[in-house]
Amino acid sequence: MINRRDFIGLSLKSIVLIGAGSALQSFAPGSFVLPPRRKVKLRFALASDGHYGQPQTTFVENHSAMVQLLNKEAAGRGLDFTVINGDVFHNEPALIHPAKAAWDQLSTKYYVSHGNHDMIEESEWEKVFGTPWHHDFTVGNNAFVVLNTADIKGKYVCPDLDWTRDHLAKHTNAKNLFVIQHITPVKWTEHGIDCPELVDMFSKQQNLRAIFHGHDHAEDGMKEKNGKHYFFDGHLGGSWGVSYFGYRIVEVLQNGDVLCYQVNPKATDPVNSTTVKR
Template sequence: MNVNRRKFLQLTFKAAVVIGAGNTLQSFAASDFILPSKDKIRLRFAVASDGHYGQPDTKYDILHDEMIAWLNAEKKDRGIDFTMINGDLFHNDVTFLPKIKMKLDGLQMPYYVSHGNHDMIHEDAWEQTWNTRWHYTFEQKDATFLVLNSADDKGTYICPDLAWTKEQLDKHQNKKQLFVFMHITPFNWTKAGLPCPELVDIFNKQSNLKAIFHGHDHDEDNVKENEGKYYFFDSHIAGNWGTEYRGYRIVEILKSGEIITYQMNPAVQQKVNTNNI
């Protein structure tokens, strides 16, 4: 199967979104977009979610092995500074927690996790495994990342801790770029969102907040907008429903200040690669 670079991109991701330095958004079909050279990238990361490790009647072990292999291949090719696993790491049964931890340790780059509604475990036990609370921050280069929690230990949807979130947003308001990871979207624009209008209000007032990333809705792999803030979804790693493909989202922060993000269909990439581009 002989394909040129543009055709290859069209096969592997559906569209590219560029967030400009002034928070303007432009969308491009994959066939009309060429990625910048690697030397223009300041920070590159992946977002994947909803592995549901241990879900009955699914091939969760094999599917995780495939996803980890794809992400490691990304690391070797264009580079990945870190990966975020954005919730629902395991499926209800806490005995799968050490197993998914061992599996994710196969990633050949730093990784972070967020808590999802199917990660049914007390926060203290979660911290013993991941060394973080459900709400935390981290920094990569000159970007700051907030990780918010949107479910309790029984799987009930909840809005993130508003006071903590506001405190952290104020603390990091002078950072050049700020991003949020939270499993469940704070709107009812999907089948399984939970409206959190107070949270959305403080998001809208945060000038350096560039993007919010969600999992949870396995059938969503697009971007939604509210008051100039952009909410991205990334399909699913495993589970028994969702988009026809399993994928992950790539985010590239350029030295120019622009941000490029696109959703990957790695199974197609593997198929193309095996046919000798």
């Protein structure tokens, strides 16, 4: 078990156990202890909404602090990769370059999704980050589908449904499938957008374990629809949202469980976390 001293100054939030048949179990604060590291098969982090370059925000300091935190995670319990889930920069296309330079300081490989404030042509985005707005990747027997939810002017859009259908089918045989998209496809938040066809695809995908979002800075928990679980990670920058700059950790365990928890680096609340059980 992990030493409690490793979490002094940290609060881990969003505690859920998703079992076979999508049964849900929650953990109260202070009631959960992380499993031994040797039982973790894959571990990755998600952070979103850095808004690099937004006026009157401490975007340089925010990115530096988040990189240090994630590098500490990598050096400690370990990270296989990091996902930056949208709003990488704030509106001005030229900001993509210093934003990338900031994230290049990560000690892990990282992937990005396109957000509504990332107002740049897709071709230019791909030149910088090496992936189009819709893309997928695999790590072992885990598949990741990254979807786009905004156009170049920042309008909220549903992802390309044909592309999504094809790539969900492509990864049907993966042991675990995760979807990453900036904006939630259910209008259960102030800044969500309804994409019923997409949600129907998710609901039917048996190996889909979780969907991860940024965008809603004030959301750092989990919502459920049709037995699927949609997670939010607050924000690491910008001018509004939850009162801390945090990130989410996901651990795929040897026994098939998937452990998710939101990290508040500055809080002193008791540890709590989320386990997704298979």
